[in-house]
Amino acid sequence: MTGTLVEVDDLKVHFPIRRGVVLDRTIGYVYAVDGVDLAIRRGETYGLVGESGCGKSTLGRAMLKLTPPTAGRVVFDGIDLSTMRGERLRTMRRRMQMVFQDPMSSLDPRQSVESLLVEGMRAHGLDTGREATTKRLRSLLSSVGLPSTSLRRYPHEFSGGQRQRIGIARALTVEPELIVADEPVSALDVSVQAQVINLLEDLQREFGLTYLVIAHDLAVVRHICDRVGVMYLGGLVEETTSDQLYAEPLHPYTRALLSAVPVPDPVLEDRRERVLLTGDLPSPANPPSGCRFHTRCPWRQQQRCDTERPVLREIAPGHRAACHFAEDIRAGRIHPHEVRAELVEQGGEGMRVDDPLAGPASITEALGP
Amino acid sequence: MTARTDKIDELAQRAAESDAGVSLAAAAWRRLRRNPVFLVGAGIVVLFVVLAILSPLLAAHDPADPMLGDQVVRARNEIPPPQPGHPLGGDQVGRDLLSRLLVGAQQTLLVGVLATLIGLAGGLVLGTLAGALSGWVDTVVMRAVDVMLSIPGLLLAVSIGALFAQPNQYTVILAVAIVQIPVFARLLRGSMLAQRHSDHVLAARALGVRQRAIVFRHMLPNSLGPVIVQATLVLAIAIIEAAGLSFLGLGNPDDRLPEWGQMLGQAQNVIDSHPQLAFWPAGCIIVVALGFTLVGESLREALDPKSRR
């Protein structure tokens, strides 16, 4: 069961910014994903966290080739997806599925639950007979905790949590190995989130799934993921096991992120020391030179930070970080200082990505922060 | 313990029974059925459709027969007044006005419905092509559509109508239909594009569903709502435009088969002395167009996802 299932090698996704009335001219790029290396092991849950506009959703979609990568490779179970197209790619999709953030918009409102679920099976020839299919759908529904009477119903007749269960069941119909879950619980009510999180964990055990969970909520990611990658402006800045990340974050951005998450414990909240970041996320169309984080980094140093882009390197076993001074910060040799907020220009470029299927994963990515 | 669980079960049961498997269309119909605007509009439309279908039976007289011709006095500009057997009197050549209106309903509705259907079909093909294929197909189709849309509708219909050497009923239908094609094409392409960006289409793609199935199972059905609404509104416009063409003399020259627009056109010569000849066909056109517009507006309201509860 061990071994690498997905390997991402220097993956880049740049969305062209087009302008023009009749003929579109490319006047720049949104560097949504800009050189990411990572590997997901079979059977593990890998988490991608970061704030809106950091490129995590785009990375997830590029890994499934739902958004064409600009450069780099995605290798799934030894098969290079980068060169794959057409029918071969389509059949390949059976092995890697996606669960979406908004369970309402990701379910076709005009299809009954049954036809939503049968669709994928039919596309891959798994629909072998009426009786067998119905049996399978019923067992799937019970796996995700929905009554079997749901088959004849329509998505709008379900609550948010139940819709997300339908979305998960749909992904499972084709017996995938990898499931990319893009913010699977953030659209749900607090009391329902736990149900879906537990369900994802149960299904992983039941079907031996590998997950890539994309989320902005660090508490959720920490809870379900074995390893976590932190993204900032299109690049991975830190990657390690979930426990290690929370125990000893090495990258200044991770530190800030962790200290910003509110904890439902007043005693802890009152005592906590916050690393408050000043200013906003720079525009991914015009990323800062050197380290992308240097404009907001409280540990920024005079040399290197604004000129040389740090690579993700192993600082402790299994713990990678992209910071020139990670060791010094860890050892307490350099201390945080005041940062003056820099102006971030908004929307001046008027980014308009016309090509729909090469489009950004989310509005926030098209518009910057 | 039992009292509690029983009660909860009972409540759950009641909730479950209330709506099992209501599709979007069924839910829209439920809302529509309660909407007074729709009921009025549908009432008008049904009334006229029934009249049109039954007009050969209802019309007491042959609409082409100038049976009251003897009461027409050209010199004194007299036409037959309402009289027993002819409640609306006769027209300027002495034909029974009521019979002409009734038979005219059939012709007018036929022109309107056929023109809309042809326009809808053309728009569906072009819009689906543009919306599904995108790329250069989209560019070519949409530029052509833009050019057509830049010409005012009636003017375009008149130009197309004038191309035919011998105008008749079918040239009118065709001219009006062609004018409607770009409207439908544009609308459909717009909502197809929105569908294309939607999560559920992406989900289908991620599932590995074939492109064709995505277009015809997901994108097209979900894009049709606004197009159907537009079709009912276009029906009203088509009737008015067809009437306009007939009025301008680009309609069926054979006035033995009456049509409201044509009747209106002929009435203009005597409008000063006999406004009733224009009043009746004009009134019919307005009421029918209103009926279709009301149906269309209430459909729009019912299909609007925001009004769903």
Added chain:
Amino acid sequence: MALLEVRDLSVVFRSRGHQRTGEQPVAAVDGVSFDVAPGQTVGLVGESGCGKSVTAMSIMGLLPKRGNQVTGSARFDGTELLSLSDRQMRDRRGRDLGMVFQDPLSSLNPVVPIGLQVTEVLERHQGTPRKQAAMEAAELLDKVGIPDPRRRLSEYPHQLSGGMRQRALIAIALACRPRLLIADEPTTALDVTIQAQILALLAELVRDTGTALIMITHDLGVVAGLCDEVNVLYAGRVVERAKRHDLFAAPRHPYTHGLLSSIPRLDSPRGERLVPIKGSVADNIPWQNGCAFAPRCPNAIDTCVEVTPEMAVDPLVSRRLLRCHNPVTATQREALT
């Protein structure tokens, strides 16, 4: 002496034509009472549909008159807000009462520069001369942490980032130094690092200006760091009210307890299974039939579906109000942790 006294506030939505269709009018807020003292931060916590936002809107007089029936009372400094005319209410808003919304982009006027939107309030409510208003506006933007405020005055909302827009909105709400600020999910649309900035800003403002703050949120973490007193709402009613430390140390209502044990938290050991609340809001029963939460409640007893629980002082823990027949006990909490 409370600055704001809300008593038995109810809001009933009457959908258009409900008589014709025979639909029951929906009570979005069903008898909510709470007090806010000057300089105090009071939290209204609950999930979507629990009535927390509607409560705020009705206090601010922002609910459309048509189709909504607001009853009860909301006394601000002795004045009954619910009986004020539209005009009097407009006068109060901005001067005595400020509000910050969830989505800063849609609550700012997109075609008016930020500066003008701030000075407008100053000119209208305080009659500040234009020149001075511009200076004050720049000061306000500076105070809420917008860099280079003079330049920002002439910019439009779309030119600012989400966090900056929220700051601008706070600046507008604060322009006339309101005595009560209502923040309705002010950080929900923002990223965590920006959320931390905004929360720090709000805490600082309350400390420095003595403004009372009503914080409306679904995030218990936000409440834990900011609020003095917390009201937990469920299905239009307050089900538990306690001081912040008391509430989080020992939640007594099964709903509060369920919420706290169902969210993954950064400070708890990993690998622990979450304990979700079963079902969804759709399973609620009407309050008239008992406790709305009963169908989802692990602690429910027969009484829960027969007698509507009343808000009462907790027999075990004083300083706390509770609407429950069978609250969570210390032993139950132990069993879970």
